[in-house]
Amino acid sequence: MTKKPTKAATRSAASAKGNVPVTSEEAAAPASSRAARAAERRAAIVEAALEEFIARGFAATRLDDIAKRAGVAKGTIYLHFKDKESMFEELVRIVIVPVVERLTTLPPPTGSVRDLVEAFATNFLKEVANTRRGDLVRLIVAEGPRFPAVADFYYREVVSRGIAGMRALIELGIARGEIREKNLARFPQILVAPAMIAVIWQSLFARHAPLDAQEMLRVHLDLIFGERRTT
C-alpha cells in the first residue's frame, strides 16, 4: 500500500488552514492528519466551552457561541459530545483529572510538615487560584446543585482525596509536635478553607479589594504551626 504521499499533502493542508492555537508539538507524531485534526478540534471545543461556561454559567451558554469560539460548526460539537449537559459534565472531568494527577504526584518527601504544606499551598496558588482552574471551582460551586453527577465527581476525585491527604499531613504534624491543636485532624477543612476563600475572593471581589493570597495563607499556617519567620 502506498501511504506516504497522502500524508505529506495532508500535512501541509492542515498547517495551512490550521491556526489552531491549541497544543502542539505533534511534530514528531506520525498522527494521520484525519485523526489529528479531529483531536485538535475536540481540544478547541473543550477550550472554548470551558471559557464560555465559566463566563456565563451552564444555562446561559449558547452552543453557537462555543462553536464560533472554537472555529467549528455547531454540528461538529455533536460529533464529540452527546448533548450540552453531558458536554458540561465531561468538561469538568477533562479539566480536573490532569490537575489532580499532577497535585497527587507531587509530594517530594522533604523536611518539616510545615514545609510540605507550604509547598502544597504555593503550588495550589500557582496551579489553581490564579488560573482558569480557579474559576472552574467557582463554576462547580455554582452549578453543583443542578448537576449531582458533577458534584459527586468533584467530591470523590478532589474533595475527599484532598481532605484525606490533609488529614494525613495534620496527623503527621501532630505526631511530630509541629501542630499543637489535636482536634484539627477532625476538620482538615479548616486547613483548606482560606485557600478556597482566596479562589472565590479573586473572582468576585478582587476588583474591590485585591487579596494577597500567598501572604494570607502564610499567616494562616503561622496560626496552625506557630510563628516562624522573622516577619
Place this chain on the structure above:
Amino acid sequence: MTKKPTKAATRSAASAKGNVPVTSEEAAAPASSRAARAAERRAAIVEAALEEFIARGFAATRLDDIAKRAGVAKGTIYLHFKDKESMFEELVRIVIVPVVERLTTLPPPTGSVRDLVEAFATNFLKEVANTRRGDLVRLIVAEGPRFPAVADFYYREVVSRGIAGMRALIELGIARGEIREKNLARFPQILVAPAMIAVIWQSLFARHAPLDAQEMLRVHLDLIFGERRTT
C-alpha cells in the same frame, strides 16, 4: 352586585392558602385590604422567586414557575418588578438587608472577645448556614460575575462590613492578649473562612459527608484563641 361576600372570601382565601411566612404585623395598620393584599402578593413573589433562583440559578429559572409557586399570574410579577434581571437584584437586597441589620445590631457587650466571636458564630450558623440564606450566599457566588451590581452590593453591604467588624474584634483580642497571632488582623478572612466553607459544604457535600459546622468552628476558634474547653 354582592361584594361583601367576595371580600370576605378573598380574605380568607388568601390567608388559607397564604402561609406566607414573611413579614407582617399589618394588624395595627389600617391598611386597606387593597394595599395589604398587594404587599402579601409581593412578599409571596419574593419568597417564590428566592426559592426558584436558589434551586435553578438565574438563567434557568422561569417566571412562569415563580408565578405559579407564588399563586399569582405572570403579569402580576410585572406590577412589582421591572424585569427578571432587576427582580433578581432587588431580591438579593430584600433578603440580605434585614439579615445584616439583625447581625450588626446584635453585639451585646459581654465578656471576652472569644465569647463575642463564638456568640457571633453560633448566631451565624442559626441565621444563615442552616437557612435559605445560606443558599443565597452560594447563589451570589454563582451569579456574582454575571451581576456586577449584585456582587458590588454584596461586597459593600456584607463583605466589607463583615471584614471591618472582624478586624475590630481581632484587634481587640490582640490588645487584650487573647489572640497571639498579630498578623491575623491583616486577614480577617481567615477568621471567617471556615464559616463560609461550612455554608458551601452544606449545600454541595452534606449528603456525601455531613459536617458538624458548630464543632468545626469551635475547633477553629481554639486554634486562634488557644484551647479552652475540657474537650
Place this chain on the structure above:
DNA sequence: GAATTATGACTGACTAGTCAGTCATTGTCA
C-alpha cells in the same frame, strides 16, 4: 361605574439539537 389591580393568552426572539449533503482524506486497483 370609574379606577385600580390582576389575569393569562399571545407574540416574537431565541436556541438545543437534527440531518441531508459536501468534500478532504484514505483505501483500492490497474
Place this chain on the structure above:
DNA sequence: TGACAATGACTGACTAGTCAGTCATAATTC
C-alpha cells in the same frame, strides 16, 4: 503511480420548542 471509489468528518440551514415580556380583558374595590 495515478485514477477512481469509499469513507466519515464537517457543515449550517432547519425544526420544534421554550420563555420573557405584553396587553386586552376581567375582577375587585371604593
